[in-house]
Amino acid sequence: MPELPEVEVVRKYLEKEVTNEIISKVFLHNKKSLRNATEEDLWKIESETIVSMERKAKHLIMRLSNHYLIMHLRMEGKFYIFNSLKEMHLSTNRFYDVLEIRTNSKIILFQDVRRFATIDIFKNSCLLKDNPILSKVADEPFTISEKIFYEKISKKKTAIKVAILDQGIISGIGNIYADEILFDNNIHPETISSSLTRKQTNSIINSAKIILTESIKKNGTTIKNYTSSLGVEGSYQNFLTVHQRKGMPCIRHPNQLIIKLKVGGRGTYICPLCQKID
């Protein structure tokens, strides 16, 4: 569930469930997922309170009394909340556990089948704006400056799809929403970034805001159907216009079928009539 809308839905879910909980015990089940510290460093958060759940682009931030954790779901990371150990043992396969945080009344379980998920821990004295991970992440569509976005895009010689997936240029967009945004703008994903006009780059930001907002309202996109025990089964997959629609008719050209290409190594869906390289 990894693009901005899905991470935002997870953030809201965790915010509702775990804010003000006091951490009693932490288990790091997949040691490799903790990148910038040791397991002993993580034990320092025991007895701290969960103050808030924040987010920047696809990064989840769990703010504690004295530290904060930055967690990234990558491809398939998921969170579960249980009210008791018994409930946890009954309802989930523990093979994919990454991190287990027990509080005074709940268990927060972070799992990842592919083991790509990451965790980093920082002291609160390290401000978010100075954080070594987050400072490499550009602004989201909601806050990015149109001028800065245009300037970055016009310096790139790569395909525009590769550029809007680049978290250092604009953040929060992944493979699904990149396809949706480019289709909405009638832009072919292999168009060279630097050839876009300011009008087009402004329009990309505008589409991104609308599409991401709409997806958040629908609890994000769930393409693979995972267990529903996580309160974040989305429905935006039912509203996708091109992504994952190979062989289906274009919504604007009923006689034209959506085709699939590979751009920057990623599966990419387009309508060949709507999206042409100038």
Added chain:
DNA sequence: CCCGTGCCCTGGCGGC
């Protein structure tokens, strides 16, 4: 610097 490729992992699916 910038850009393209491979890789980290595991599971599911289509094709033979």
Added chain:
DNA sequence: TGCCGCCAGGGCACGG
């Protein structure tokens, strides 16, 4: 049916 290669919503470390 059984096996095998390919693909997957992300990002980083390498090369050239």
